[in-house]
Amino acid sequence: MMGKRDVDDPRNSLIFHFQRLVLELKPKFFVMENVPGIASGEHKELLNILISSFLEAGYKVEENYQVLNAVNYGVPQARKRLFLIGCKKDYELPKYPQPTTILPKIKFLNAIKKLIYLLSRQFGMRLEICRKWKTTASCWTEIG
Numbered sequence: 511m512m513g514k515r516d517v518d519d520p521r522n523s524l525i526f527h528f529q530r531l532v533l534e535l536k537p538k539f540f541v542m543e544n545v546p547g548i549a550s551g552e553h554k555e556l557l558n559i560l561i562s563s564f565l566e567a568g569y570k571v572e573e574n575y576q577v578l579n580a581v582n583y584g585v586p587q588a589r590k591r592l593f594l595i596g597c598k599k600d601y602e603l604p605k606y607p608q609p610t611t612i613l614p615k616i617k618f619l620n621a622i623k624k625l626i627y628l629l630s631r632q633f634g635m636r637l638e639i640c641r642k643w644k645t646t647a648s649c650w651t652e653i654g
Contacts, residue, residue, distance in 0.1 A: 529564070536598075542593070549575065557575075583611060
């Protein structure tokens with residue numbers, strides 16, 4: 511995990527600035543995005559205080575908040591974020607979106623083999639991957 515884990519880190523107060531804006535502006539819906547670590551350890555208490563304040567102010571909050579990964583939504587980056595959604599009591603609470611991008615898990619060696627295959631087709635060479643990785647030699651060789 512990246513970043514500080516100090517519950518007294520001044521950046522932790524940013525969620526309460528978000529809270530203040532929601533309570534002052536009174537939007538019909540809100541979405542808060544934060545690092546997943548806010549839901550663990552001592553930080554979870556901050557999140558619980560935030561959720562309680564929204565409930566007391568007349569908002570519904572999806573208390574089963576989710577951590578979503580941007581890579582599952584068409585973004586070419588694995589970036590996990592916690593999302594908290596809420597709405598005024600008169601509205602229906604939105605559902606979290608289903609992933610739109612499902613990437614197959616591919617092993618590193620298979621990716622290299624595919625790359626070598628594509629390179630060999632592009633340049634008209636037959637290439638194969640060496641059986642052992644060596645720092646002093648090329649990892650692929652031309653055959654024939």
